[in-house]
Amino acid sequence: MNDQTSYLDYNASAPLRPAVAEAMKNTMLLAGNPSSVHTYGRFARKQIDDARDLVATTVGADPTKLVFTSGGTEANNLALAGAGRTIRLVSGIEHDSVLAAAPEAVHIPVDQAGVVNTAALDELLAKQNEPALVSVMMANNETGVIQPLTEVISIAHNHNALVHCDAVQALGKLAIDMASLEIDLMTLSAHKIGGPKGIGALALRSNVEIEAQLVGGGQEGRRRAGTENVAAAVGFAEACVEIKKNENEIDRMLHLRNRFEELLRNQASNIEIFGHESPRLVNTCCLRLPGRTSETQVIALDLAGIAVSAGAACSSGKVTSSHVLTAMGVSPSAANESIRVSLGWATTENEIEHAADAWLELYNQTEDRPRRTTE
Amino acid sequence: MTSTDDLKLPIYLDYQSTTPTDPRVLKAMLPYFFDKPGNPHSQTHSYGREAQDAVEAARAQIAAIIGSDAREVIFTSGATESNNLALKGAAQFYGNEKRRIITTTTEHKCVIESCRNLGSNGYDIVFLPVEKSGLIDLNRLAAEITNDTLLVSVMAAHNEIGVIQQIASIGDLCRRNGVLFHTDSAQAVGKIPINVNTMNIDLMSISGHKMYGPKGIGALYVRHRPRVRLNAQIDGGGQERSLRSGTLPTPLCVGLGAACQIASDELVQEAQRIGDLRDCLYEGIAERLPDVTVNGDLNHRLPGNLNLSFADLDCETIMSALPDIAISSGSACTSNSIEPSYVIRALGLSEEIARSSFRFGIGRFTTKAEIDYVIERLTDEVVSLRARGTTHRTVAR
Structure with a gap:
């Protein structure tokens, strides 16, 4: 044995990375709801805003358009349901949370090497009567195959389609620059990079908006209701710091x-x-x-x-x-x-x-x- | 004069907004942070199975405090998600059969918004007014129940005014009429006894961070017998019996379980102690100040809640004069906005009363010394503000 x-x-x-656990442990014992106006609330608000800046900067996203969610699955659901596009095209190798959130979606074929067929995407988009949402992951969770996003985005944008990219597995293993890639909506998850489970994010390009799916208080810029998970956001940011440092x-x-x-x-x-x-x-x-x-x-x-x-x-x-x-x-x-x-x-x-x-x-x-x- | 030497300022009296995580809860969580990786849905190795065992033990702890079966507890990211899932999930599943949902005007924003959302999708939503006490009139509720009524949603204990509804009677009424009963128990579980079976509750939302557990975790109780069906709101890997997809955050689940365990062990003594502190706070203020009103029924109320209005004083004026006391003017979700509490208005009280209402939230770590300090500071400040004539009339306008 x-x-x-x-x-x-x-x-x-x-x-979990030890630095992340340390950062979270300290936050966890503090009271403070980021929506409260007193000292404790303002401190929690600052923590969540700082975390948002750090996560956004790591991937070239706009901090004012980064929505914290409970994880990658929720972010994918929010992107697919909230982007306001009825016609959706997703690759056949997407994560279950993308496939299940868009059960009627047109599937973009992939080749034997695990790469999305961009010529097929172009043809499929040409057939649509209205602007669509295209969802192609940055890298596959099972094979690790990196997808030709630059090409996917250029084709999609030619057809006025929005592009959602599930970058959950790519984070920490590839340099990501959302702005220069011109990704419209991008999903991130903390626990795949040594951050905590229970937090993820959906980053929106500056000119892109979504409709909230979880409704209630006006948190996250009215894009996602619910008391912010401050300690997890702090942990997510710390994990981003760690991947940059290393x-x-x-x-x-x-x-x-x-x-x-x-x-x-x-x-x-x-x-x-x-x-x-x-x-x-x-x-x-x-x-x-x-x-x-x-x-x-x-x-x-x-x-x-x-x-x-x-x-x-x-x-x-x-x-x-x-x-x-x-x-x-x-x-x-x-x-x-x-x-x-x-x-x-x-x-x-x-x-x-x-x-x-x-x-x-x-x-x-x-x-x-x-x-x-x-x- | 109260000695402030031992007091940590500002004094935290906002326990209905959020509670600090109990150090014992954190202690239970830490092993799952530091040396236990593993996705609880990975069945192919011991790490995953160990995480799953921890999640299931936590689920059983939650079930125990509400008297349910563990299989009836679904983990979510918090009470907002639980409320969204319960209301939209049931409405979507049963929408072809019944389309009326009855709720109250004083529910938490996430219940109100979920209902409005359904309303704009063709559901028939009834917002039942409450009495001046904050309690609902059961006869008025009964009168609204029609053959088309699918669900009644009434908050168990109120986040702003602490009022505890007659949950068992509402549950009984619903059961007799074949209507589902959902209750947002974010403020109630762990504070007052709740039993889903004796109270005939079909769906119940639970929050971690309102009961000394972590933020980012909650649960939804979903009755098995007779079975309540829901449409999932987050789809994907099919976790949580396909009602809620997404990797479960093992440490947070463990934390919620530990919080429930501690709460059920200590509920009776803690409710007594906190209730005494609340009474002491109220009496201390009322003895020293004239023109103080209690908003909401004082008898049917969470032990840790007090909601007061001070005549002629705007709450923002008082709050800015008291930076050493962390209290709030209403629910945290809306406290960034300056609109007066819709809850206080719904009690039939004037905008002035609403503008001058405060919520004091007392909890597990509140001490008698803190309460004494607050009584003295607050009453001195109110007396001096009133003497200077600094009222909301001059400040707010």
Whole structure:
């Protein structure tokens, strides 16, 4: 029995950064509703405004148009329902929260490499009678494939469509500049970058407005009612400070991910790494081992103290094959042989090697693996 | 003269706006901050399962304080979301069968706005007026219930005037008429005994930060038997039995659970202690000052709430003269705006009374020394402002 553990499920949720926990702990014990006019209220108001500035600056967004929400799912729902566009086009590899918030949406196809087909987007938009909303994520949560947003945005804007971008997985792993990319609505989440769970944001371009979905008090510029989660906003901002401070994390994650894939490939020549031919997030590896189900792989790794997932966490309780891989043309049986390994700010080389060892142990028990000539 | 040496100024008397997180709650949350990553929906590894266990234990703690089954508790981001989900979710699900919703004129903004929203989508919304006491007249409520009535929504305990409605009687009336009963209990849970079964409550909103839990978490109780159905307002991964998608914030769920546990352990003694402090505050002020009015019924009231009007004095005048006391002129959500409280107006009181109304919120960390200090400072200030003739007539206009 191995005492070592490796947490390699950062795309589901990243551990909280210690600096974030410290910042939140101090805020949590203070009373103060940011809408109150007394000293405590004004202090809470300042904390939330400062946090808003920090988060907005990190991604090149307009602080006056950044709406804090309870997370990425709520932000995606708010964007899709509140943008005021009845015709919606979403890529087939979007997160469940985008797909479910726009069940009638036209799906933009993706190619085998996991990239949105921009020519198809252009054709689909040309067919619409009124300006649409296009939702394409910055990088996919399961494969890590980075989407051609510049092109998507230019095509969409040619057709007077608004563009919503779910940047939840991209934050902290890619430099994001909302203003220069001309993204109209952008979703962020704190807990994927080592910030707290329970907070996210929807950033709006300066000339874009939305209709509130949660109504009540006039918080968040009347765009989202409910007492602001001050401590979580402070934690989100602190996480943004940390990712800026540690820009070398990106190189480190890339090195570790590549090392992991190299360790596997050295022995397992028959594995398939989805999206490897495309630009990918530095931390994500979605791989398939022919002949072994996802379930077998995650259980074997779990027993060895290694946390990975068989797809997105939200649906990982269910035994349905990944809609992301299916959209890329992967057969359901092949999709059911794939796992997602995702690492992050606290991952060590040791954890990577431990995980590779454990996976290879399972691999070497797989009967139909290709025999090495040296054996 | 009260010694101010030991007092932390400004004195916080705004517990209905928000409460500080109880250090014991924070302590329960911290392990899930520091050394427990894991998405509670990840079933493929021990981290996820551990987070899920913590979330489920918290759910059971919440269920225990309201007398429900754990499966009937849905986590949300707060009471505003719970109220939106209960009202819009039920209206959308049952909209083809029944379209009338009855609520009151003194509900929290998020109930009023959700109802107005439904009203503009063709639902028949009745805003029932309240009596001068702040209580609703059950006969008037009964008279508004028609065959087309889907739901009645009445706040259990009021955020501005602290008035506690006759929840059990309303629940009984609704049940006998086959009408769903929703109650916004953001201010009530943990402060007064609430039982969803004896009170015939079908839907109930709960808030973390009003009961010494964290901000950013709340819950909605949704009755299983007979089953109440809702349309989800946030779609996605299908968490919370598909009623509310989104990754659950494990530490916040744990915090709400711990807050419920502490509240149910200490409710009786705490209500007594806080009620005594409130009575002491009221008596201290009323003994020293003439022309003080209590807004809302004093007997059916949260122990920690006092809402007063001082004749001839504008609340902004008093508040700016008392920077060392954190009180509010109404609910925090609207206290940025200068319009007088719609709640006080709804009691049938004049705009002048509304403009001079204050809310004192007393809570778990309030001490007798703080109350003594407030009595002295406030009454001195009111006497001197009145002597100078600094009234709202000269200030507000």
